[in-house]
Amino acid sequence: MMDLLSGVTPGALLNATVQGVLLGGLYALFAAGLSLMFGVMRLVNLAHGDIAVLAGFGALVTVQATGVNPLVALLLVVPLAAVLGYGVQRGLLTRTVGPSPLPSLLVTFGISVVLQNILLLGFSADQRRLPSGDITQRSVSIGSINVGVLPVAIFVTAVVLLGGLSVFLARTTTGRVIRATRDDPDAVPLMGVNPRHVYGIAAAIAFASVAVAGVAYGTTTSFTPSSGPVLLLFAFEAVIIGGLGRLWGTLVGGVVLGVAQNIGAAIDPAQQILAGHLVFLLILAVRPQGILAGRRAVTA
Amino acid sequence: MSAWRVVRGGIDSVAGGGLLVAAVVVFAALPLFADTGTTVRFITLFIYLVLAVMWNLLAGFGGMVSIGQQAYIGLGAYGLIVLADQVGLDPFLSIPIAGLLAGAVAVPVSFLAFRLVGGYFAIGTWVIAEVARLITVQFNQVGAGSGVSLRALAGTNADARNELTYWWALGLAVSAIGVSVLLVRSPLGLALTAIRDEPTAAASNGVDVTRVKRIVFVVSAAGCGAAGAMLALSSLRVQPDSVFSVEFTAFMIFMVVIGGLGTLEGPIIGAVVFFVLQETLGDYGSTYLVVLGVLAIVVVLFAPRGVWGLLGGGGRVQGFPIRYRVLARKEQP
Numbered sequence: 001m002m003d004l005l006s007g008v009t010p011g012a013l014l015n016a017t018v019q020g021v022l023l024g025g026l027y028a029l030f031a032a033g034l035s036l037m038f039g040v041m042r043l044v045n046l047a048h049g050d051i052a053v054l055a056g057f058g059a060l061v062t063v064q065a066t067g068v069n070p071l072v073a074l075l076l077v078v079p080l081a082a083v084l085g086y087g088v089q090r091g092l093l094t095r096t097v098g099p100s101p102l103p104s105l106l107v108t109f110g111i112s113v114v115l116q117n118i119l120l121l122g123f124s125a126d127q128r129r130l131p132s133g134d135i136t137q138r139s140v141s142i143g144s145i146n147v148g149v150l151p152v153a154i155f156v157t158a159v160v161l162l163g164g165l166s167v168f169l170a171r172t173t174t175g176r177v178i179r180a181t182r183d184d185p186d187a188v189p190l191m192g193v194n195p196r197h198v199y200g201i202a203a204a205i206a207f208a209s210v211a212v213a214g215v216a217y218g219t220t221t222s223f224t225p226s227s228g229p230v231l232l233l234f235a236f237e238a239v240i241i242g243g244l245g246r247l248w249g250t251l252v253g254g255v256v257l258g259v260a261q262n263i264g265a266a267i268d269p270a271q272q273i274l275a276g277h278l279v280f281l282l283i284l285a286v287r288p289q290g291i292l293a294g295r296r297a298v299t300a
Numbered sequence: 301m302s303a304w305r306v307v308r309g310g311i312d313s314v315a316g317g318g319l320l321v322a323a324v325v326v327f328a329a330l331p332l333f334a335d336t337g338t339t340v341r342f343i344t345l346f347i348y349l350v351l352a353v354m355w356n357l358l359a360g361f362g363g364m365v366s367i368g369q370q371a372y373i374g375l376g377a378y379g380l381i382v383l384a385d386q387v388g389l390d391p392f393l394s395i396p397i398a399g400l401l402a403g404a405v406a407v408p409v410s411f412l413a414f415r416l417v418g419g420y421f422a423i424g425t426w427v428i429a430e431v432a433r434l435i436t437v438q439f440n441q442v443g444a445g446s447g448v449s450l451r452a453l454a455g456t457n458a459d460a461r462n463e464l465t466y467w468w469a470l471g472l473a474v475s476a477i478g479v480s481v482l483l484v485r486s487p488l489g490l491a492l493t494a495i496r497d498e499p500t501a502a503a504s505n506g507v508d509v510t511r512v513k514r515i516v517f518v519v520s521a522a523g524c525g526a527a528g529a530m531l532a533l534s535s536l537r538v539q540p541d542s543v544f545s546v547e548f549t550a551f552m553i554f555m556v557v558i559g560g561l562g563t564l565e566g567p568i569i570g571a572v573v574f575f576v577l578q579e580t581l582g583d584y585g586s587t588y589l590v591v592l593g594v595l596a597i598v599v600v601l602f603a604p605r606g607v608w609g610l611l612g613g614g615g616r617v618q619g620f621p622i623r624y625r626v627l628a629r630k631e632q633p
Contacts, residue, residue: 038419038420042418044418044419044420044422044423046367046419046422046423092597095601096600096601100363101418101419102359102365102561103600103601103604105365105422106365106553106600107597107600107601109367109550110593110594110596110597111593111597113550113590113592113593113596114589114590114593114594114597117586117589117590117593118586118590120586121586121587121590229426229546232423233427233430236423236424236427240416240420240424244420273430273434274431274434274435277427277430277431277434278431280427281412281427281428284415284416284424285415288415288416
């Protein structure tokens with residue numbers, strides 16, 4: 001390890017860590033929806049990353065058509081994603097509910113293949129990036145570290161959204177209904193709740209949150225119609241590293257993954273993704289319950 | 301003597317077996333009268349067959365949805381190149397050895413992957429496949445990111461090489477089907493079916509669930525590895541982004557779902573259907589893949605037993621003698 005790090009200065013290492021933490025907020029936002037859908041419906045949406053990419057292209061089209069800022073495009077893209085989530089859940093995924101995870105996996109994998117190829121037909125395989133004006137270039141220097149304004153803004157947004165989601169699930173009536181449905185979907189109809197509607201709402205929240213993440217991602221990095229799977233893998237790794245069913249654990253998981261990737265990139269730019277995967281596998285091997293396990297699970 | 305007897309198979313399985321034997325005989329004789337273009341196409345069909353049967357073993361019988369079988373396809377393909385070009389083994393003999401090596405890799409991998417269940421197991425296997433690809437491209441000895449060509453067969457007669465490749469591919473497909481029939485008929489198969497239907501109940505009846513799943517996981521990896529080796533041998537070139545592509549798993553899922561998950565006949569039908577679609581519509585690229593995806597979703601939702609189920613299979617009709625049937629004896633005691 002020391003040998004690997006020999007070419008990396010402490011300053012570069014510190015810089016990579018800070019950038020990794022900021023990136024981790026975005027990964028946590030990607031992971032929140034995946035974790036929510038698994039927690040509530042026991043369903044793993046393999047098209048999760050593709051929904052983020054779809055939102056990125058949605059924002060791109062909006063920006064190109066109207067000339068607005070991607071931030072404004074969110075006002076259109078996020079509600080559409082929520083409606084899509086509700087529709088997909090009630091129209092397709094509701095038919096796959098059952099003890100076996102197989103049908104939902106097969107259907108969401110099918111959705112993933114379909115979405116990727118529709119986007120390929122519509123937008124070609126070219127790399128795209130959302131224009132975000134001069135904010136992309138702006139940065140603040142703290143000592144030897146340059147911190148971009150945009151990554152900080154995205155990190156803060158992600159933390160605020162995760163906090164909002166946490167409060168929503170813990171305090172509001174809808175949040176309580178979602179948690180009740182998660183705990184016992186057979187009992188909630190006795191209280192006049194339609195679990196299928198609740199599942200629809202959970203999917204709407206998941207799709208909306210991953211749409212925000214997708215648009216944020218598109219402003220910082222270029223993406224293609226095939227970027228979805230790798231985003232799904234990052235979201236999944238954040239969930240597992242943090243510990244299943246822990247929303248704040250997911251933030252920790254995202255940060256660990258982001259730091260691992262950035263330190264990997266500091267050692268050798270080609271090894272960024274592999275470094276993240278290896279840290280994930282290491283944690284899976286030594287601490288499969290996640291690094292925050294043992295604490296009280298706060299939310300879905 | 302009781303009035304009932306329990307049998308496996310019957311006239312339908314005799315017909316199914318007969319059909320299969322006839323098909324194998326015809327296919328085996330094909331190089332004698334068909335041109336090279338035709339036999340090369342059928343090599344692809346045989347590879348699809350192996351992949352479909354292996355994925356079905358995993359998901360249909362083992363209840364494990366893997367999206368990472370491309371890890372073993374890739375390792376098998378690279379394994380063949382290394383064994384034939386660098387170790388110096390016979391390229392054809394390297395096919396089963398590369399498969400066994402891929403299976404050996406799956407043993408330690410299973411300990412990691414089995415920490416995850418259901419949907420998270422699916423994504424976990426995908427991560428592992430990505431790691432296999434990212435590690436493979438580190439090695440300049442196998443061409444790093446751009447891939448490597450098989451040199452061992454350079455200078456051999458192309459027609460003779462194609463014939464031999466064809467027969468090996470046919471043999472591999474027949475072995476894959478044979479192994480899965482034997483596996484499912486064995487006591488292990490009984491345990492598998494029990495696990496697929498209700499893992500908790502199976503465990504409480506003394507089935508060592510993890511051990512049985514691990515065996516299936518390793519067998520499936522070995523089969524995919526051999527298919528990957530076959531792929532390398534037939535194309536004479538291996539590229540990391542292609543052999544480690546998740547598209548293979550997408551195709552495997554499609555074939556098994558269309559044909560009929562959890563039956564032995566289903567993946568065979570699915571592979572043939574997919575092969576025909578690929579040959580006729582494969583050139584349409586993305587549009588074609590959209591259609592495949594939609595078709596798979598529709599089948600999962602509305603015809604979960606696939607084509608074989610629609611044909612009445614899996615219930616009373618059985619192409620392979622798998623399930624037990626209770627028959628009344630003709631002579632009453």
